[in-house]
Amino acid sequence: MNFTERLHDVQRKNNSLLCIGLDTDSRKLPPSLARYENPVLEFNKRIIEATRDLVCAYKINLAFYEAESDLGIGTLRPTLRLIPRDILSIGDAKRGDIGNSSARYAHEMLEVLNFDSSTVNPYMGTDSVEPFLTWPEKGTFILAVTSNPGAKDFQYLPVKGKPLYEHVVRKVKKWNVRNNCGLVVGATRPKELQRVRSIVPDMPLLIPGVGSQGGDLAATIRYGCNKRGYLAVINASRSVIYASSKEDFAEAARKEALALRDEINRLREKYF
Amino acid sequence: MNFTERLHDVQRKNNSLLCIGLDTDSRKLPPSLARYENPVLEFNKRIIEATRDLVCAYKINLAFYEAESDLGIGTLRPTLRLIPRDILSIGDAKRGDIGNSSARYAHEMLEVLNFDSSTVNPYMGTDSVEPFLTWPEKGTFILAVTSNPGAKDFQYLPVKGKPLYEHVVRKVKKWNVRNNCGLVVGATRPKELQRVRSIVPDMPLLIPGVGSQGGDLAATIRYGCNKRGYLAVINASRSVIYASSKEDFAEAARKEALALRDEINRLREKYF
Numbered sequence: 001m002n003f004t005e006r007l008h009d010v011q012r013k014n015n016s017l018l019c020i021g022l023d024t025d026s027r028k029l030p031p032s033l034a035r036y037e038n039p040v041l042e043f044n045k046r047i048i049e050a051t052r053d054l055v056c057a058y059k060i061n062l063a064f065y066e067a068e069s070d071l072g073i074g075t076l077r078p079t080l081r082l083i084p085r086d087i088l089s090i091g092d093a094k095r096g097d098i099g100n101s102s103a104r105y106a107h108e109m110l111e112v113l114n115f116d117s118s119t120v121n122p123y124m125g126t127d128s129v130e131p132f133l134t135w136p137e138k139g140t141f142i143l144a145v146t147s148n149p150g151a152k153d154f155q156y157l158p159v160k161g162k163p164l165y166e167h168v169v170r171k172v173k174k175w176n177v178r179n180n181c182g183l184v185v186g187a188t189r190p191k192e193l194q195r196v197r198s199i200v201p202d203m204p205l206l207i208p209g210v211g212s213q214g215g216d217l218a219a220t221i222r223y224g225c226n227k228r229g230y231l232a233v234i235n236a237s238r239s240v241i242y243a244s245s246k247e248d249f250a251e252a253a254r255k256e257a258l259a260l261r262d263e264i265n266r267l268r269e270k271y272f
Numbered sequence: 273m274n275f276t277e278r279l280h281d282v283q284r285k286n287n288s289l290l291c292i293g294l295d296t297d298s299r300k301l302p303p304s305l306a307r308y309e310n311p312v313l314e315f316n317k318r319i320i321e322a323t324r325d326l327v328c329a330y331k332i333n334l335a336f337y338e339a340e341s342d343l344g345i346g347t348l349r350p351t352l353r354l355i356p357r358d359i360l361s362i363g364d365a366k367r368g369d370i371g372n373s374s375a376r377y378a379h380e381m382l383e384v385l386n387f388d389s390s391t392v393n394p395y396m397g398t399d400s401v402e403p404f405l406t407w408p409e410k411g412t413f414i415l416a417v418t419s420n421p422g423a424k425d426f427q428y429l430p431v432k433g434k435p436l437y438e439h440v441v442r443k444v445k446k447w448n449v450r451n452n453c454g455l456v457v458g459a460t461r462p463k464e465l466q467r468v469r470s471i472v473p474d475m476p477l478l479i480p481g482v483g484s485q486g487g488d489l490a491a492t493i494r495y496g497c498n499k500r501g502y503l504a505v506i507n508a509s510r511s512v513i514y515a516s517s518k519e520d521f522a523e524a525a526r527k528e529a530l531a532l533r534d535e536i537n538r539l540r541e542k543y544f
Contacts, residue, residue, distance in 0.1 A: 023373070063369055063376040067384065073345050096393065097335055097366055098420040098485075101295070104335040112339065121368065123395040123415060125422020143395060148370040150397020153443060157436065159429045164436065171425060213370075 003117060003139035003180040004231070007204050010088055011056045011230050017221075017268070018261045019057040019090065020253075021208070021237025022047065022079065023064050028242060030249055040068070043249070044079045047241055050250040051257045058083050059090040059206075059235050060115075076113060090206065090233075091115035094143065099127040106131040110138045117141060119184060119206070122168050129175060136178040139204060144168050144196060147186025147209030165192065169199050182206055185224070187215025187234070194223035204231045210260070211239030217260075221267035229272030234264055275389060275411035275452035276503070279476050282360055283328045283502050289493075289540070290533045291329040291362065292525075293480070293509025294319065294351065295336050300514060302521055312340070315521075316351045319513055322522040323529045330355050331362040331478075331507050332387075348385060362478065362505075363387035366415065371399040378403040382410045389413060391456060391478070394440045401447060408450040411476060416440050416468060419458025419481030437464065441471050454478055457496070459487025459506070466495035476503050482532070483511030489532075493539035501544030506536055 001009070011017055024040050033039040048058065065076050083089050091113060095105040102124075109118040110132065117139030120129050132140040145155055145165045155165040172181050182204035185193050189209075196205065207224050209215035217234075224232035240260070244252030273281070283289055296312050305311040320330065337348050355361050363385060367377040374396075381390040382404065389411030392401050404412040417427055417437045427437040444453050454476035457465050461481075468477065479496050481487035489506075496504035512532070516524030 025376075061369070061373055063367075063373040063380075067376040067380045094367070094369055094393070094396075095335075097333070097364075098418065099422075101333055101335040104297075104339040108335075108339045121366070121393045121395050123393050123426060124366075124418050124420060125425030125427070127420050127422040129422075146370065146396050148396060148399050150371075150399040150401075153397030154395060154436070154439065155397070157431045157439060159431055159436070164426070164429065164431070167426065167429060 002136045002178060004202070004204055005179070006116070006137060007056070007088060007139070007233070008230050010086060013086065014053070014056055015265065016054055016056050016261050017232050017234050017264050018055045018257060019059050019233045019235040020047070020051055020055050020240050020257060021059040021061060021235050022241065023061045023237040024241065025064055026068055028245070030245060030247055032247055038075060041075050041078055045082055046250040047253050048082045050254040052084055052087065054254070054257045054261045055087060057088040057090055057233055059092050059237070061092040080113065080115070088116040090141065091118040094119050094121045096121040096124050096128040098124065099131065102128045103131040106134065110135060117182070119143065122171070126175070133175060133178060133180060136180050139180050139182055141182040141184050141204070141206040142168065142172050144183040145185045145189045145192045147188045147213050147215065151186065166195065166199070169196050173200055176203065184208070187217070187220045188213055190216050190219035190223055193220065197223055202226050202231065204233060206233045206235060208235040210234055211236035217263060218267055221264060222271045225268065225272065229268040236260055274408045274450060276474070276476055277451070278388070278409060279328070279360060279411070279505070280502050282358060285358065286325070286328050287537065288326055288328050288533050289504050289506050289536050290327045290529060291331050291505045291507040292319070292323055292327050292512050292529060293331040293333060293507050294513065295333045295509040296513065297336055298340055300517070302517060302519055304519055310347060313347050313350055317354055318522040319525050320354045322526040324356055324359065326526070326529045326533045327359060329360040329362055329505055331364050331509070333364040352385065352387070360388040362413070363390040366391050366393045368393040368396050368400040370396065371403065374400045375403040378406065382407060389454070391415065394443070398447070405447060405450060405452060408452050411452050411454055413454040413456050413476070413478040414440065414444050416455040417457045417461045417464045419460045419485050419487065423458065438467065438471070441468050445472055448475065456480070459489070459492045460485055462488050462491035462495055465492065469495055474498050474503065476505060478505045478507060480507040482506055483508035489535060490539055493536060494543045497540065497544065499544070501540040508532055
């Protein structure tokens with residue numbers, strides 16, 4: 001089964017497009033976790049246990065783990081083991097390098113750490129992305145239109161009458177011979193989301209920016225899904241995992257995730 | 273002292289623009305190193321000892337360390353400690369993410385691992401790069417024109433009559449308020465190097481692609497240096513560290529590095 005089929009399958013089975021971002025920052029944990037040997041791991045464990053029936057995927061941003069250095073990297077693997085087998089993992093690392101170096105990153109992300117998918121930066125072109133596309137069952141989400149303010153600096157620059165990001169999208173469409181490519185499009189960019197979806201009607205789209213970053217959920221569902229209401233992966237990180245800064249953080253995360261999943265499904269029923 | 277001054281200083285003191293890339297691949301080590309607890313670290317130690325008087329910097333590509341997972345990350349720090357204090361370290365990680373995540377990467381690279389500088393991908397724009405520019409004495413090399421074939425996919429696309437990479441260069445020029453920005457321009461791109469240098473006459477340029485990738489050394493020196501023959505960081509990785517695959521690898525690396533440094537200096541005398 002290729003990655004696109006795998007994603008469709010889990011979204012259908014779990015009836016959820018929701019992805020929770022485990023951007024766990026050791027400085028933001030409830031004080032009671034300090035007594036655990038690895039507070040970040042304990043936090044992740046409780047978040048996953050409280051939300052695993054509500055999601056299609058968990059996204060792990062490596063920035064938050066590498067910043068903890070040895071301990072952080074040591075937290076990655078056990079966190080990955082806590083994710084149920086039928087839920088997809090996304091290693092959000094935004095890597096990309098010349099071919100022989102990218103091959104090492106791809107090996108790390110998709111073989112050593114064994115993520116189901118990872119994010120990649122397109123700036124260095126074909127040979128920087130190709131090593132990630134080796135395995136049909138493993139996905140690669142390439143940055144197209146990101147959710148942050150800086151997206152406007154380069155991604156929107158006009159190239160032959162079209163914004164740069166559209167050239168990225170069209171290139172990724174060519175790369176997608178194994179049906180394992182996806183794109184990252186921010187929820188803060190509804191018009192661009194609509195445009196991207198029109199170019200790649202059945203490609204997985206990873207859509208961050210709902211929640212803390214203020215993306216428009218209705219537009220995200222309407223324009224981000226394929227024609228049958230699937231293949232948009234709606235990511236929320238901080239708004240879910242830090243829904244409460246107190247002892248009830250896991251329950252609060254569940255409540256927030258449940259509300260978000262249900263609102264997504266309500267919108268799917270409305271539009272599809 | 274800001275990063276640009278630091279680089280100029282070490283290049284003058286060591287009379288060298290050469291940077292050696294420690295892209296150490298555990299699969300390519302001489303068999304005799306297998307008896308060491310950490311063969312990659314032993315390899316790096318011998319390469320550094322054999323070449324430390326010939327370089328201005330060592331570049332460490334994190335792809336090769338992360339691919340070894342826990343062991344690799346554990347090799348990074350002791351390798352960094354082996355680099356003499358007066359020689360600059362470049363963490364070649366090509367990171368970049370939304371502001372709060374990039375702040376974590378910057379913290380990791382420039383504070384936790386304590387690299388003197390790192391490489392960053394510009395695709396996500398200002399807020400993805402800014403966290404790296406916090407410390408005047410620490411450098412950030414932003415990808416402009418990379419040395420790999422895929423560079424042509426996006427970096428050369430025409431935007432308002434100029435290639436995309438030129439827009440990146442002009443943006444970096446604006447970011448450079450603390451004199452700690454640099455650019456990455458491949459040695460395989462002499463025309464573009466000349467163009468970039470004309471826009472940023474006194475910015476550090478990290479120039480990979482000499483050696484295994486076949487870049488033109490004479491053109492690299494002529495167009496890559498500032499007007500006084502400094503601030504180009506000429507990186508060679510595989511051609512130096514794998515000059516011999518046998519027991520004499522350190523001597524062979526020294527011989528190769530010495531020849532390269534001397535050829536660079538001969539060309540500097542010719543052109544400046």
